[in-house]
Amino acid sequence: xxxxxxxxxxxxxxxxxxxxxxxxxxxxxxxxxxxxxxxxxxxxxxxxxxxxxxxxxxxxxxxxxxxxxxxxxxxxxxxxxxxxxxxxxxxxxxxxxxxxxxxxxxxxxxxxxxxxxxxxxxxxxxxxxxxxxxxxxxxxxxxxxxxxxxxxxxxxxxxxxxxxxxxxxxxxxxxxxxxxxxxxxxxxxxxxxxxxxxxxxxxxxxxxxxxxxxxxxxxxxxxxxxxxxxxxxxxxxxxxxxxxxxxxxxxxxxxxxxxxxxxxxxxxxxxxxxxxxxxxxxxxxxxxxxxxxxxxxxxxxxxxxxxxxxxxxxxxxxxxxxxxxxxxxxxxxxxxxxxxxxxxxxxxxxxxxxxxxxxxxxxxxxxxxxxxxxxxxxxxxxxxxxxxxxxxxxxxxxxxxxxxxxxxxxxxxxxxxxxxxxxxxxxxxxxxxxxxxxxxxxxxxxxxxxxxxxxxxxxxxxxxxxxxxxx
Amino acid sequence: xxxxxxxxxxxxxxxxxxxxxxxxxxxxxxxxxxxxxxxxxxxxxxxxxxxxxxxxxxxxxxxxxxxxxxxxxxxxxxxxxxxxxxxxxxxxxxxxxxxxxxxxxxxxxxxxxxxxxxxxxxxxxxxxxxxxxxxxxxxxxxxxxxxxxxxxxxxxxxxxxxxxxxxxxxxxxxxxxxxxxxxxxxxxxxxxxxxxxxxxxxxxxxxxxxxxxxxxxxxxxxxxxxxxxxxxxxxxxxxxxxxxxxxxxxxxxxxxxxxxxxxxxxxxxxxxxxxxxxxxxxxxxxxxxxxxxxxxxxxxxxxxxxxxxxxxxxxxxxxxxxxxxxxxxxxxxxxxxxxxxxx
Numbered sequence: 148x149x150x151x152x153x154x155x156x157x158x159x160x161x162x163x164x165x166x167x168x169x170x171x172x173x174x175x176x177x178x179x180x181x182x183x184x185x186x187x188x189x190x191x192x193x194x195x196x197x198x199x200x201x202x203x204x205x206x207x208x209x210x211x212x213x214x215x216x217x218x219x220x221x222x223x224x225x226x227x228x229x230x231x232x233x234x235x236x237x238x239x240x241x242x243x244x245x246x247x248x249x250x251x252x253x254x255x256x257x258x259x260x261x262x263x264x265x266x267x268x269x270x271x272x273x274x275x276x277x278x279x280x281x282x283x284x285x286x287x288x289x290x291x292x293x294x295x296x297x298x299x300x301x302x303x304x305x306x307x308x309x310x311x312x313x314x315x316x317x318x319x320x321x322x323x324x325x326x327x328x329x330x331x332x333x334x335x336x337x338x339x340x341x342x343x344x345x346x347x348x349x350x351x352x353x354x355x356x357x358x359x360x361x362x363x364x365x366x367x368x369x370x371x372x373x374x375x376x377x378x379x380x381x382x383x384x385x386x387x388x389x390x391x392x393x394x395x396x397x398x399x400x401x402x403x404x405x406x407x408x409x410x411x412x413x414x415x416x417x418x419x420x421x422x423x424x425x426x427x428x429x430x431x432x433x434x435x436x437x438x439x440x441x442x443x444x445x446x447x448x449x450x451x452x453x454x455x456x457x458x459x460x461x462x463x464x465x466x467x468x469x470x471x472x473x474x475x476x477x478x479x480x481x482x483x484x485x486x487x488x489x490x491x492x493x494x495x496x497x498x499x500x501x502x503x504x505x506x507x508x509x510x511x512x513x514x515x516x517x518x519x520x521x522x523x524x525x526x527x528x529x530x531x532x533x534x535x536x537x538x539x540x541x542x543x544x545x546x547x548x549x550x551x552x553x554x555x556x557x558x559x560x561x562x563x564x565x566x567x568x569x570x571x572x573x574x575x576x577x578x579x580x581x582x583x584x585x586x587x588x589x590x591x592x593x594x595x596x597x598x599x600x601x602x603x604x605x606x607x608x609x610x611x612x613x614x615x616x617x618x
Numbered sequence: 619x620x621x622x623x624x625x626x627x628x629x630x631x632x633x634x635x636x637x638x639x640x641x642x643x644x645x646x647x648x649x650x651x652x653x654x655x656x657x658x659x660x661x662x663x664x665x666x667x668x669x670x671x672x673x674x675x676x677x678x679x680x681x682x683x684x685x686x687x688x689x690x691x692x693x694x695x696x697x698x699x700x701x702x703x704x705x706x707x708x709x710x711x712x713x714x715x716x717x718x719x720x721x722x723x724x725x726x727x728x729x730x731x732x733x734x735x736x737x738x739x740x741x742x743x744x745x746x747x748x749x750x751x752x753x754x755x756x757x758x759x760x761x762x763x764x765x766x767x768x769x770x771x772x773x774x775x776x777x778x779x780x781x782x783x784x785x786x787x788x789x790x791x792x793x794x795x796x797x798x799x800x801x802x803x804x805x806x807x808x809x810x811x812x813x814x815x816x817x818x819x820x821x822x823x824x825x826x827x828x829x830x831x832x833x834x835x836x837x838x839x840x841x842x843x844x845x846x847x848x849x850x851x852x853x854x855x856x857x858x859x860x861x862x863x864x865x866x867x868x869x870x871x872x873x874x875x876x877x878x879x880x881x882x883x884x885x886x887x888x889x890x891x892x893x894x895x896x897x898x899x900x901x902x903x904x905x906x907x908x909x910x911x912x913x914x915x916x917x918x919x920x921x922x923x924x925x926x927x928x929x930x931x932x933x934x935x936x937x938x939x940x941x942x943x944x945x946x947x948x949x950x951x952x953x954x955x956x957x958x959x960x961x
Contacts (some may be wrong), residue, residue, distance in 0.1 A: 541648055552661055579649065583652070
């Protein structure tokens with residue numbers, strides 16, 4: 148954990164030099180965080196050789212970028228983000244995407260550029276050095292993000308909320324075994340190690356099924372799905388129980404008390420440390436959302452994604468930092484980009500719809516952001532383009548669609564995603580859930596940072612997030 | 619067969635008609651699906667048409683260190699000399715009479731304050747000019763709708779807040795829609811806001827050309843010719859700049875003149891238009907003019923060329939090649955105006 152002294156020193160150095168930006172890459176599981184980071188790094192490193200790949204990032208478009216490189220860093224506490232391995236996975240046969248993130252890692256990019264302002268040029272002339280910006284990035288499993296709202300909830304509140312949610316709609320069917328177990332073991336039952344473990348196992352199995360088979364995202368606690376380096380210790384053996392209304396503190400010696408104690412240990416030892424180490428000092432944030440997958444997976448998954456986003460975003464602080472706040476290291480996020488990822492799975496004509504739909508999905512958290520005086524934008528992006536545009540005749544009408552080659556296949560397939568609405572469809576307008584969205588293989592990529600990776604509006608998103616720090 | 623009166627009443631009686639459920643079109647239309655193809659091989663993605671890359675910012679010429687050091691030394695010398703002299707002056711007067719010393723200190727303070735105000739005014743004007751140049755670069759470099767929107771917002775901010783401009787801005791805001799592309803938005807702003815300013819700038823150019831013609835005809839020597847021409851040019855520069863929202867001070871005027879000289883080469887295309895004017899007037903007619911009238915005509919033509927070049931320099935929205943005002947159109951405008959005034 149970072150000590151307060153180190154934190155204060157870092158704040159002071161950052162305040163004086165103003166040369167570091169911590170970018171929070173936020174997204175639910177499978178939203179595309181790892182690929183986003185890999186493409187961002189590769190394209191930044193390549194931009195000095197091929198500025199045409201990132202023209203909307205003004206420091207590149209105006210040819211002011213001198214170069215970007217990965218900071219060697221000696222004192223990093225976390226494992227290095229496997230950028231080279233990820234590029235290798237995408238560039239070498241069999242072409243595949245980076246493996247799923249199962250633990251936290253970090254990387255820093257040093258960007259050197261010629262300043263655009265007269266003052267910056269004067270300072271540069273005086274110092275004899277170009278300007279530089281250090282971009283700090285962290286990758287982590289998306290599931291862990293959903294633990295952040297737990298910090299604000301007691302065990303009783305969490306249990307009641309979770310059970311109310313899991314007893315509704317499709318979740319009730321997926322959680323049948325676990326709900327039956329909860330019905331058989333009331334909160335006031337005598338504490339038992341064996342019962343607690345069984346509850347944990349049944350609950351974890353339900354969470355896994357909900358994520359893997361039904362595409363749901365709002366599943367807590369995140370470490371039950373993706374434990375990282377966390378070994379399976381007894382304090383993890385807890386699950387929500389049917390807590391009676393009005394009861395906040397379970398009676399001593401009951402199963403609920405045992406669960407509540409473990410829940411509190413989990414919060415203190417796992418969630419709070421993760422939040423303190425990685426989320427307190429962010430100044431900019433990009434929230435990646437796989438809007439298309441949520442839309443195609445049906446109303447349950449769509450609503451689930453919306454709820455999960457709301458829950459996650461309520462854990463961040465938004466607004467502009469004053470000088471004092473910056474000095475004492477109290478960070479707040481002053482620019483947020485909501486990005487609908489995998490825009491390459493949608494024909495160009497409908498990409499604006501994808502962004503409009505996301506704007507609608509995050510309307511409530513967006514109010515929180517803007518009322519905090521932070522700036523917000525919404526964009527449809529693809530960190531890597533893995534498809535081509537094509538057309539097809541359906542019922543006598545020629546429609547636009549995309550074509551790509553699924554991973555492991557030797558034939559290309561065409562994906563027709565229907566019409567992307569600009570607001571959530573009404574109840575009667577939903578199609579049958581479509582969960583078999585093909586995973587297209589990545590395009591041909593030069594592993595050396597020269598050509599860069601084809602993308603959709605990654606440069607525009609970066610300009611919004613970092614442009615002002617690269618002037 | 620005619621309807622009975624009570625049947626007609628039934629037909630027009632208000633009621634609710636239930637629509638058939640099947641007739642309601644699904645919001646999302648066709649369901650998503652995957653089609654197999656016979657195509658093998660890898661996909662070669664094409665990035666969505668990128669905006670043209672921005673022109674490279676020319677590398678700033680590094681000032682020679684010795685020269686910079688020399689200038690810094692000279693500046694320090696003069697500032698030091700002035701400060702010490704003023705201090706010495708105040709102290710010596712104070713020694714003779716404290717009241718005189720206080721008055722001298724007040725005068726020095728007034729002088730420093732005045733100099734600071736002038737410097738601030740110059741700086742603000744220069745900053746505004748830099749903003750205009752930045753907006754010009756953004757319009758010249760991008761066709762992305764959002765970048766253009768931002769550039770248009772900056773442009774509207776830069777324009778003078780006259781009744782005419784305000785009406786133009788309101789007209790633009792009423793016309794522009796979300797679905798308009800970058801080029802369409804530029805076109806709308808051009809017609810609603812910039813065109814009236816162009817007309818005013820062109821009128822200033824015409825007036826300056828007439829003035830140059832008259833002064834050169836009356837001026838007794840070549841030296842007075844040159845002095846008058848310079849004065850009219852400077853006045854024209856300030857008039858056109860003010861039309862487009864700049865308030866040029868000494869530093870801004872010098873900056874604009876430097877740019878004018880630097881870009882004279884690129885504005886050489888105007889000479890082609892001049893040729894057009896000569897054809898328009900007819901070479902024979904020009905030959906038949908007296909020597910003085912010929913010189914005056916040449917001065918007026920140069921002034922008009924200069925005016926067009928200044929318009930190009932300070933107009934926040936760069937001219938498209940076909941939009942550049944020509945000498946022919948200016949002369950045409952002059953004739954029309956004169957004809958209108960003659961009525």
